[in-house]
Amino acid sequence: xxxxxxxxxxxxxxxxxxxxxxxxxxxxxxxxxxxxxxxxxxxxxxxxxxxxxxxxxxxxxxxxxxxxxxxxxxxxxxxxxxxxxxxxxxxxxxxxxxxxxxxxxxxxxxxxxxxxxxxxxxxxxxxxxxxxxxxxxxxxxxxxxxxxxxxxxxxxxxxxxxxxxxxxxxxxxxxxxxxxxxxxxxxxxxxxxxxxx
Numbered sequence: 001x002x003x004x005x006x007x008x009x010x011x012x013x014x015x016x017x018x019x020x021x022x023x024x025x026x027x028x029x030x031x032x033x034x035x036x037x038x039x040x041x042x043x044x045x046x047x048x049x050x051x052x053x054x055x056x057x058x059x060x061x062x063x064x065x066x067x068x069x070x071x072x073x074x075x076x077x078x079x080x081x082x083x084x085x086x087x088x089x090x091x092x093x094x095x096x097x098x099x100x101x102x103x104x105x106x107x108x109x110x111x112x113x114x115x116x117x118x119x120x121x122x123x124x125x126x127x128x129x130x131x132x133x134x135x136x137x138x139x140x141x142x143x144x145x146x147x148x149x150x151x152x153x154x155x156x157x158x159x160x161x162x163x164x165x166x167x168x169x170x171x172x173x174x175x176x177x178x179x180x181x182x183x184x185x186x187x188x189x190x191x192x193x194x195x196x197x
Contacts, residue, residue, distance in 0.1 A: 010048055013038045018059050025102035026056045026115060053114040060115065064122045067095065071126070075133050081142035082187075084133060089183045093176040104175055105164060127153065155186055 006014065016038035020029045031052050035042050049055040074087045096104065110116030134152055137143045143152075159182050162168055163175065172178035 009040060009044065013040055013045065013048070014055070014059060017055050021056060021059065022099045022103050024100065025106040026052070027106060028102065056115050057118050060118060060122070064126075067091070068126065068129070071129055075129060081133070081137035081140070085183070085187055089180065092179055092183075096176040096179055099175075101169075101175055109164065127157075130156065152186070 013034065017029070017034045020034060020037065029052075031042065031045055034052075034055075035045055045055075049058070070091055071088060074084050074091070077084070079087075107119055111120065131149060131153060134143060134149045138145060138147075138149060143149075159179075162182065163178060168178065172181070
């Protein structure tokens with residue numbers, strides 16, 4: 001996941017923090033735990049990062065840049081909208097499988113910390129790409145012209161609230177399965193395509 005060239009010690013620090021954050025969430029992991037697991041001193045930690053949030057933002061930035069790059073590749077390929085959506089859905093499920101539920105819930109809820117503000121900014125950047133995908137698909141007749149793109153974006157944006165709902169969490173212990181059903185419901189509806197008209 002880490003793309004930049006790092007010294008072996010720094011790479012171990014970042015990768016250890018990444019693994020711990022994804023498993024337990026950012027809030028539950030301490031600098032002391034990261035240093036112990038990475039087998040580095042706190043002095044080494046503070047030489048590179050002013051605090052845990054700075055490290056988390058570095059990791060999240062790398063994570064989002066890699067995801068953004070992959071999404072751009074999907075969006076710019078010469079393929080039907082349906083195929084692009086399926087690829088984006090697959091990529092989202094892969095990412096969700098890497099992250100634990102605690103980490104995902106934290107990202108969905110956090111709006112006020114340094115990390116939360118960073119995530120809001122990244123989501124806005126991501127939404128621009130997604131809006132372009134939907135707008136282009138509508139112009140090409142791949143999305144119904146009688147549905148407002150803003151409504152689709154609103155629905156996708158509110159997936160976060162659905163994912164945080166306690167009843168839904170119990171129904172879907174596997175977050176990737178939930179994301180799959182949300183996307184299938186939004187983009188393909190609930191009517192069985194094999195059913196005769």
